[in-house]
Amino acid sequence: MEKTFKISALDGLHARPCTLLVSAATPFKSEATLRYKDRSANLKSIMSVMSQAVPTGAVITISAVGEDEVALMERVVDIFISQGLGEEC
């Protein structure tokens, strides 16, 4: 499954938001990726997510594949909303 978000965090996905997202995704078994423009990053790898340098206003897609993909996605959506990182579109 996948969901698309528009980033509203002021400085984009910098260290703090990346730390939150990666920490949220890591405990799940499913594979998770973040797609921005034509590049994709492993959502469980902080280096890979940070090196995308996603700016504020950007539109990204997060996909999760695996047995607990629904739970993973719920957790990610929760982080996006509670931390004001962005909103689903």
Added chain:
Amino acid sequence: MLELQGIAVSSGIAIAKAYCLVEPELPVEKMEIENIDAEIARLNETIIKTKSVLETIRNGMTDTVGEEQAAIISAHLLILEDPEMIASMKDKIKQHANAEYALKEVTDTFVQLFESMDNAYMQERAADIKDVAKRLLAGLMNVELPDVSLISSEVIIVAEDLTPSMTAQLDTRFVKGFVTDIGGKTSHTAILARAMGIPAIVGTKTASKSIPHCSMLIMDGDSGIVLEGATEEQQQHYRALQREFKLQNESLQKFSSLPSRSADGHSVEIVGNISKIEDIDSILTNGGDGIGLFRTEFLYMDRDELPTEDEQYDVYKSVLTKLEGKPAVVRTLDIGGDKEVPYLSLPHESNPFLGYRAIRICLNQQAIFRTQLRALLRASNYGDLRIMFPMIATLEEFREAKEILLDVKQQLETEGIPVSEKLQIGMMIEIPSAAIIADLFAQEADFLSIGTNDLIQYTLAADRMNESVSYLYQPYHPAVLRLIKTVIDGAHLHGKWVGMCGEMAGDTTAIPILLGLGLDEFSMSSSSILSARRQIAQLSKEKLATHIEHIFTLRTSSEVEQYVKTMLMEM
């Protein structure tokens, strides 16, 4: 035996092992390895060990400096366990590379990637990767990295220099003194040491290179002497001095509950300078009459983003609550100059002390300023709050800042949030132009507070961080004294009070002059409060008057210093 002479910036004697904060060299050689599984196991083990070290650091930080700063270490932990990075390293090991080389290759690639980004913030993240890589590499090579937060026995920290973020990790119970290669009386190390009440010697030039890690050190924070490998005789001598120093300190203790009053009954306020909430404790145990300077910029430093209004409100509220009605003078954001805040992306300036800093930033980037003022005004009901603006050069600047404050106040009141009626609005006098027209400012401000560190450097045009011109940092220069007199007289003319929150306010040679001139409030580091109170209790303001007249006929800083010292001896 090694003897070094530095600049004594915080008094006391310490005898303890040297803890050298020197980053070790970690040269990586490429090697062909045979047993791939064993090499991968070695890497895995080191990652696990490094993880537990980082976790210890992070948990320690949560206790001492708070959740926000610990978040940096949380990011380091994720980098350490990054699946992509670990997979790349394992790939290299499978091609018979040694773990050290694999680590260096992989992390260098990421470092280069981040350094080449056109985003300054991301470029700085390269430092985080380097930090983690270094830790991991040291683990693989069995080299111990100096790590201040892991110190668990009494030590004297020896370093080239200390940075605010480094000291944030220090456990103050174990640190007995600081010896650094560079720095002056107003450097971060000096200010921190005085706040902690431990000796510090800076400007030794070579300490970090010549003192061996773990060697026994003796340091005398009054003479500036550092001894390594001292003889038995010398050790005895310094232990005796240390006992004497302790006794003297104990005799000072009785002044913690006495009022701040001169021998002839003139009352003043002796208050403390703080940077974080925890600093209040030592101000209160030393019997401070309140806070004369809360440097709020430390709320903005060593983090990734601006502190929110609520976050600030909590801090200001706790400060005022802890003071139980004693006054707190809070200085609004004073960044720029030597205090950098990377996430604000301020342009690099060739002359930052004369550039875009403090109130100049706040008046331009009003959102930041308004957030801080809202937080302050909301907290004002919890005590006796006095807000002051830093680096005011012109009356227009003060008026604009005050207008913004009053506007924020009105907004709050429309929202039904009350603001204390006792609130005072004042300003710092740090720029000679402001000092000269202090009487004009006094008609519009509730109080003036003289920041001598900057006032002296701007008056003598000498960077206080530059050792080559440190001889020009002259607190007793007749021009500085005349400016101070102008400020005090100007404020008193309009019935306003004057404080001083620079290093000079706690200086035993300056105190008699300042008391004689009628300074109302002396703000200093907590370790100076008791001795300042004792000194003032022994001085008569009335008797000082004739001396002051004479001091103002003297022509040089050294004449003034000599005269005051002789005068104090005769009293």
